[in-house]
Amino acid sequence: MSDLATVLIFTYRRIPKKLIESLKANKISKYSILYIFSDGFKNETDKEDVLKVRKFIKNIDGFKRVNIIERKRNYGLSSNILDGITTIIKKYGKVIVLEDDLIVSKDFLEYMNEALDFYKNNKQIWSIAGYSPPLKCLKSYNKDVFLAPRVNSWGWATWKDRWEIVDWDIKDWEEFKRSKDSIRKFNFGGNDLYKMLELQMLGKIDSWAIRWCYNQYKYGAYTLYPKYSKVKNMGFDSLGTHNNIKNDKWFVDISNKKIKLEHVWPDEELISCFKNYHDLSFYSRVGYLLRKYGGYNVAKKIIKMLKLK
Structure with missing residues (x-):
């Protein structure tokens, strides 16, 4: 494995304790650079939670280096992510992106880094997804990865050359x-x-x-998904910015099973199944x-x- 991708975490009111614990369970976390973007509070009601988050993240260890960016004002999720990724990807060339409501598998970082290296020259692949929905059609699918015409924001990765051409x-x-x-x-x-x-x-x-x-x-591109989900979203609660109503449709069990990477092409039957699910x-x-x-x-x-x- 070549140089490891920089890991970015975007947080607001939720203390990312479970996410950090799951990342530190990855063997290569201690070799990974971590950036945490803590958004500023919207109002006095949110201030206490934001300050608790900032107290927690200042004591995070287990990574090669931890860099904390505390926003002085409330950027909002969209602007916080766009600004953060744009800044870091210019410097490092590739990023792994997470939000504070996720939990990852023990081999999440290994899978992401290997996939970033394996598919970096395949411009048909726009991003690497960590989460994979529980599609029934995957039970009969005989590969560990597949392509879908939709990005997924629950633990994902991409490269500078894809990110910089976005309108x-x-x-x-x-x-x-x-x-x-x-x-x-x-x-x-x-x-x-x-x-x-x-x-x-x-x-x-x-x-x-x-x-x-x-x-x-x-750009006629696809996102690469793992057959076995490496990410679980725990954010369907009152602290979620967008997902604050529980929805069991997206529930998955995290898999620590090794993913075999190979070159794949769009599968019409699987894409139809994927579309119907969404x-x-x-x-x-x-x-x-x-x-x-x-x-x-x-x-x-x-x-x-x-x-x-």
């Missing part, structure tokens, strides 16, 4: 939204993709991930309409209250 402003939006064929192709990764991008362009959401995903589509449910469609036309936050609070009863 974060989506300058071709007006042209794209008028092309039914382009929208259909973009939605090969799930029919929620166009709707999320639309909400982004309308200013209804602030997502770096959907813009990252759209640029992958524009397609919007009835309730998600309603959520999209509420976001677009108003009432989403009120509806989310009501649902949350009903689930707590």
Whole structure:
């Protein structure tokens, strides 16, 4: 294995204790450089949690070097990630990106670094995913990795040459939204993709991930997924910035099974299965309409209250 990728953690109100413990269980963590970006608090209510996070991260060890960036103001998740990755990837050329609500396998860093080295010259691969959804079709799939036309932000990695060509402003939006064929192709990764991008362009959401995903589509690229998930998301709680309603659909068991890397090509049957898994449910469609036309936050609070009863 050549030089190890720099690891980036983005945090806000949640103390990333479980994530750090799981990373330190990786044999090569002590050889890895870690950057932690602690976002500034939005208000006095969040201040106490942010200060607790900063107290915790100042005592982290078990890595080659720990660098802490404390934001003096609240950037928000999207800006914090975009600025952080852009700054670090210019210096190191490749990054592994994590958020504070994740837990990783004991070989997560090994898998990520090996995949970054193995696929670095394959420009068809846009990023490496650590999380993999529990697709039933994977049970009969005979390889350890597969390609999907959708990025995943729950533990992932990429290279400088992919990151630097991204158009974060989506300058071709007006042209794209008028092309039914382009929208259909973009939605090969799930029919929620166009709707999320639309909400982004309308200013209804602030997502770096959907813009990252759209640029992958524009370049005809894919994300490489492991058959066995190396990441679990624990962020469906009150501390989550976006995912704060529990959803068992995305639950997986973390696998420590060795991933065999090999050159793979898009599998139409698997991509169809992947798309069906990500397609919007009835309730998600309603959520999209509420976001677009108003009432989403009120509806989310009501649902949350009903689930707590």
